[in-house]
Every structure is written in C-alpha cells, then in structure tokens.
Amino acid sequence: MDKKYNIAIIGGGVVGSICSFILAENKHQVTLYDDEIYSATKAALGIICPWFSQRRNKPWLKLVLKGSEFYYDLNKMLKELGIDTSYFRENGTIILRKEKETLLKLQKQGNDLGIQSTLLTPNQIKKIFPSFIGDENGLLVKSGSSVDGLKMIETFKQAAFKFNFRYFKKTININDILSDYDYIICCAGIGNKKILEDLGFDIDLRASKGQLIISEPLNVKENLITLMPKGEIDIMPNLDTSLTVGASHQNDDNFNLEFDENILNKIKKDASIYIQDFDKIEIKEKKLGIRTYTSDYGVFVGKINEKVIAAGGLSSSGLSSGPYIAKIIKDIIEENPSDIDLSLYDPKKYLKNKEK
Numbered sequence: 001m002d003k004k005y006n007i008a009i010i011g012g013g014v015v016g017s018i019c020s021f022i023l024a025e026n027k028h029q030v031t032l033y034d035d036e037i038y039s040a041t042k043a044a045l046g047i048i049c050p051w052f053s054q055r056r057n058k059p060w061l062k063l064v065l066k067g068s069e070f071y072y073d074l075n076k077m078l079k080e081l082g083i084d085t086s087y088f089r090e091n092g093t094i095i096l097r098k099e100k101e102t103l104l105k106l107q108k109q110g111n112d113l114g115i116q117s118t119l120l121t122p123n124q125i126k127k128i129f130p131s132f133i134g135d136e137n138g139l140l141v142k143s144g145s146s147v148d149g150l151k152m153i154e155t156f157k158q159a160a161f162k163f164n165f166r167y168f169k170k171t172i173n174i175n176d177i178l179s180d181y182d183y184i185i186c187c188a189g190i191g192n193k194k195i196l197e198d199l200g201f202d203i204d205l206r207a208s209k210g211q212l213i214i215s216e217p218l219n220v221k222e223n224l225i226t227l228m229p230k231g232e233i234d235i236m237p238n239l240d241t242s243l244t245v246g247a248s249h250q251n252d253d254n255f256n257l258e259f260d261e262n263i264l265n266k267i268k269k270d271a272s273i274y275i276q277d278f279d280k281i282e283i284k285e286k287k288l289g290i291r292t293y294t295s296d297y298g299v300f301v302g303k304i305n306e307k308v309i310a311a312g313g314l315s316s317s318g319l320s321s322g323p324y325i326a327k328i329i330k331d332i333i334e335e336n337p338s339d340i341d342l343s344l345y346d347p348k349k350y351l352k353n354k355e356k
Contacts, residue, residue, distance in 0.1 A: 003027060003029050005333060008181040010172055010195060011188030013310050014149070015329070017156040019185055025077065026162035031181070032157070035171040035191070037257075046147030046319030047234050049093045051100050051115040052106045052139070053081065056083030060346040062344070063299055064317050065113070066340070067324035071145070074156075076322070081157050087151035089302065091224040093144025094125060096136040096274070103139045110141065117141045129237075131220050135273040136229070146226050146236050147319045162276055174198050178307065183333055186310040188323075190292050196310065197354060204294050204350040205312055209256065211263055212246020214285040226298070233270050242284060245271045249291075259288055291315050300347035301325050305331065310347045335355065 005028050009016045014035030024030040048071065075085045076155050097103050100119070107117050120138035128140075143263050157167060174184060174195050186195045192205045197203075208262035222303075227235040236244045248263045264286060273281035293315040294300065301311040309332060328345075331338055 001030075005182040007031070007183045007185065007333070008033065008177055009036075009117045009185045010174065010189065011166075011186065012153060012157070013187065013189060014152065014318050015238040015314075015326050016185070017160075018151045018323055018326035019187065019329055020160040020165060020167075021156040022074075022077075022326060023333070023338045024095070024165040025161045025331050026334070028333075029164045029168045030160065031168070032169050032186075033136075033170060034123065036169055037171075037191075040105060046149055047093060047144070047228060047236070048320055049141055049144035049148060049226075050186045050317070050320050051110045051113045052095055052117075052141065054106075057207045057297065060297075060299060060321070062340055063321040063324055063345075065169075065260075067321045068145075068229040070323040071147075071325055078155065078159055081156060081162055086153070087155045088145060089147075089224065090143065090145045091226065093146075093226045093228055094120065094129070094138040094228060095141065095290050096125075096134060096138050096229045098136050103137055106139055111204065115143060119254060128225060129221050131218060131273065131275045131278075132227070133276045134229070138272075140225075144199070144226065147320060152319075155168055171307065174308070180197045182307070184308050185329055186304075186308060187312065187329075189312065190290050192292070192310060196304070196351070199304070200354050201304070202353045202354050203310075203312075203347075205292050206295070208290055208291040208315065209250040209260075209288065210247035210295055210316070211250075211259060212244060212248070212268070213264055213267055213283050214287070215245070216284045217281045218243065218281065219276075227274060229270075231270065233267055235271060235274060236272040243271070243275065243278070246287075247289075247316070256350065257288060257290070259286055275281070291318070294350055298350075299325070299345055300327050300350055302342060302347050304347060304351070309333070313345075313350070 007030050009032045020030050020032045048068050078085050108119050118140040125138045126132045186192050222238050294313040299313045304310050
C-alpha cells in the first residue's frame, strides 16, 4: 500500500524502537513517546536460541522463530545505512543439562527445524569456556545469538532518525493525541495498562520484575559463547571479560523498581555453580526491568479500534518475538498480507470495558 501515515508510538522498547525504524524507513511520519521508566528491554540479556525451547505453545513458538529470523533482515537494512550492528552477536550458545538424553531430544528438535548442534562433554565445554567448573553436558548451537537490549534500542532509534522521525522522552495520555495521528501504536509494556485504561478498557496484563548483574572483569578470555543452564539464569561473556548473569523472575504487580539484594545474591550464588570463583568476584553493575505477561502467557498484537494498535505480553522472550511483532504492526498499517494467523494474537480477548 502506497499511502503514508502520521503515526505515534507509545513505548520505546524492542517493539517500539524497531517499529519506529521500519515505519520511518518506509516513509511514514513517526513520533515515539517513551517515559523510559519501566523498560524491560533496557535491562535485558537477550539470548536468541528459540529452536530448543521446551515451551510447546505453538502461537508463541511461531513468533519467536520468525522474530529470530527477522533480525537478519533488520541488520541488512542497518548495514546499508552504515549503522553498526554490534548490539547483535551471533556468538553461539551452549545449553547445559546433566542428562545426555535430554540434550539428545533437544538436538533432534533442532534438527527438525534445520538447526545443527553438537554434543559436548564437561571437559569439552571447559576448553571453549575456561572458567566453567560445572559437571553438565552441553549442546553447542553455533547459530545461537545474544542481544544487548539497551544498545539495540539506541541502534534502531539512531536508524529511525535518518528518516521522518521524532522522539520525546515523556509520559503521554493517549486521549491528548488521538486526533493528531492516523495510527497510535501502544507497546509500552506494563504502561499499556494505564494507556488502555484511559481508553476505557481493563486489560489482562501483569508485571514481572527482572534483575541481572554484570561482574567485574574476570581476566579470563572466554570465547563469548553464552551458557544456558537449566533454571532462570543465563551467563553471557562480554568483550572486557566481565560476565552478564540473569535474569530473575519476580511477579510484582506493584511495579516495584527497587533492587532486591537477596535476589541479586542468589543470582551470584547460582552462577558460582558454573563459573570458577564467581562468588568472590565484585559486581560492577546491576540492572532491573519490568516485563509483562497475560494470565494464559499469550502474546497479543492487533487493532483495539480503527486507530489504535496494541502489543504486549511478551514476558521474558521479548527480544526473540519483538522484532516480528513490529513487522506485524507495520503490515497491519500498510494492509500487507500476513503469513501467520493474526486471530491467534487478537488483543481483544484480553480486554474488557472498564467498570464505571
């Protein structure tokens, strides 16, 4: 469709920042509003390795698989503009499990999706990741990637600024701007509750706090391959030999933005099972963000009415599913055909009219 629109986006996380870029790049006029308060993306450690997930929710799985693929299209677009894509690292992932049978099942699952992997013994893992002290076996997935959430947001905003794009760091009431735009995209995470409340809706959306830590440099040069143990934490080496570890999952509908030292200490303790002397290493930085999820853990994206589009419920897989959700929104606005059944993600099943 050739028609160009004046579009507002509320929320500058993974969906909002990528939407800003791909819509502006296609000559729409785009304005992004973000209060930068509850952003999960900025505090995110993104491990892009969905092919081996044991979560069998098919609508969710389709989004994360397509989102992982869409990064390559996005990065090609960025490179053509001369923009650095180091927010995204295809550095490989090692999935850790004690039971070799579990890894063999995961390997078959990946093979069925065309993704190759290699079984590793604990000693083979240590040769790749010298600080590793666990006794788990591993599955090396060379196509596994990692995403720096904060750097990703800044990268796509930088790209959007090359086109007809404006950015405002502010809290916005959607009713104040309804008449100013052709479309308004609501992708503000937990902020969608207030936005849609202002439109007269209650939405089934809950908060989950995530915390992670970044260590001081270990002075041991790892191969930048991410470790994925069973449980909450992932372990990602950084270029300066520090490690990023996390993130926690704490359901918290009070949107508490204070760090919980008990949780941070548990993250450090859990990492010390796998990383030599990690319990003795100082923490250089800690990050916190608020994720969102629905009661059935489903993701939604679609029209609320003729002008307003909403997306949310991405939970801890936002950096995998978010890119494709941004593409879905662009396709809805431009009336492009979709290769997935959008009724599976209809936001209206999570909405009800607000009681007066």
